[in-house]
Amino acid sequence: MSDDRAWDSTRRGTLPGVSYLDSELGRVADLSSSQVASALQLGTGGTVYDLDSGRWPGMPLFAGHPAFQVLRYRTAHGQDLAGDMDEWRGRNDVHMGFTTELMSGTMHTGTHLDALCHTTCGDDNEWFGGFTSDAELTDFGPRRAEASSIAPIITRGVLADMTRSHGGQPLPAGHVIGWDEFSAVLEASGTTIREGDAVLVNTGYLQIWTQDPSVVSRHKGAGIGIDVADRLADLGVVLVGSDTETVEADPSPDPVNPHPVHIRLMIEQGIHLLELAWLGDLARDGVTEFLFICLPLRVRGATGSMVRPVAIV
Structure with a gap:
């Protein structure tokens, strides 16, 4: 944990009766002041890209969430x-x-961050930090690693526009993005990933999200595979996002694990996931590096947060 952390959970106004443990905060809390200052230099051009896909009654949602x-x-x-x-x-x-x-509705409506309590695994329903349902899940939501514990995120953002390897078209349904394909797209755009980055993956899905279901079904579920998740974790990223409901390929290529990337990144590594981000404008303009700002709502007990992230170049 950095001694130069840009954000300190004890330095802000706290919710009544709430204090936070370092073990529940995840990697975004480790961003240093120097990393934030460096990222701010990327936004000096003053062009703002809105990465929020919006929310409206009747909008598409991942199965298992209540209607908005x-x-x-x-x-x-x-x-x-x-x-x-x-x-x-x-x-x-x-x-x-x-x-x-x-x-x-749910905090997982439209563009949103998954809090680290959102994904659980094992018979004891454990989430990041070793917290379990029996010990920490109250009538008013989880007490640890919930949405109010997510730090404000101000860092360098990187876009991997995977439509580049598919003729500029949305990826096919269920396509698993492997590291070879992922790294080739980064190399072709001259982009490198650094410690502390937020990495966003454009599949083109949101470009057809509201079209006829027959069109959507031909592109739904493309996402990163476990090898990409592992490499990004090793590179020290603090957030992984995409323009899909799950970030990872769905259905899972693992026959006994429906969401291996969620488990690896969120539970094991403390890396937040950003889902349903509007990335088409960045991809259209060929923007691959930017100042990324994402401010979660401090809703105690929530398992995620609606957000309106921006990219500034």
Whole structure:
């Protein structure tokens, strides 16, 4: 763990009654001040790429997550009819009103980070840091390695545009990206991976995400294989992301392990995963290196966080 960490969990305003252990924070908490300062130099051109794919009622979601919905909650007209704004009674000659909403769904909606508690393994349902369901899963969510423990992420970002090896087209369904293919794309673009990087993998999936299901089915599930995960972990990356629901190939090429990359990166290495990131604009413009900023929401007990990451060049 670096003595020059850019982020210190004890230096911020904390949630009531919450303190964090180093063992639950993962690699993003180890980013150094010098790594952050170096990454900031990549954004001096001032061009901002929005990497958020957005959220809307009825949007596609990975199986097992509840549907996303936005419902009207209060309106100015409704307040007039109800007459229940007692604090304004007799003091609202300007007829001020407001509109609010009730939102339901999962933090794994649209572009999001997986918290390190999200993936478990073994009979005791263990996640990163050696925490288990029996010991740490409460009625209000996990107590350790949950979303509020994720550090703000400001680092060098690298794009591996895998459509380059497929004629610029979205990868075929279930395609497993191996290290040879992955490294060839990086080499062709003159890109190297450094310790502390956030590595984003473009498969082209989001370009056809909302099209006819018959089109989507021809490209769904492409992702990295375990050899890529191993090499990225060895290179010291702090985050791996993609434009798909799972980052890794799905269905898994391992007949007895449905998500080997999640287990390797999240549980064993403390590397966060970013899913459903909008990478098409970076790929279109040939951007492979950038300042990457991703700020998770501090929702205690959540297993992930909706995010709006940006790339700046």
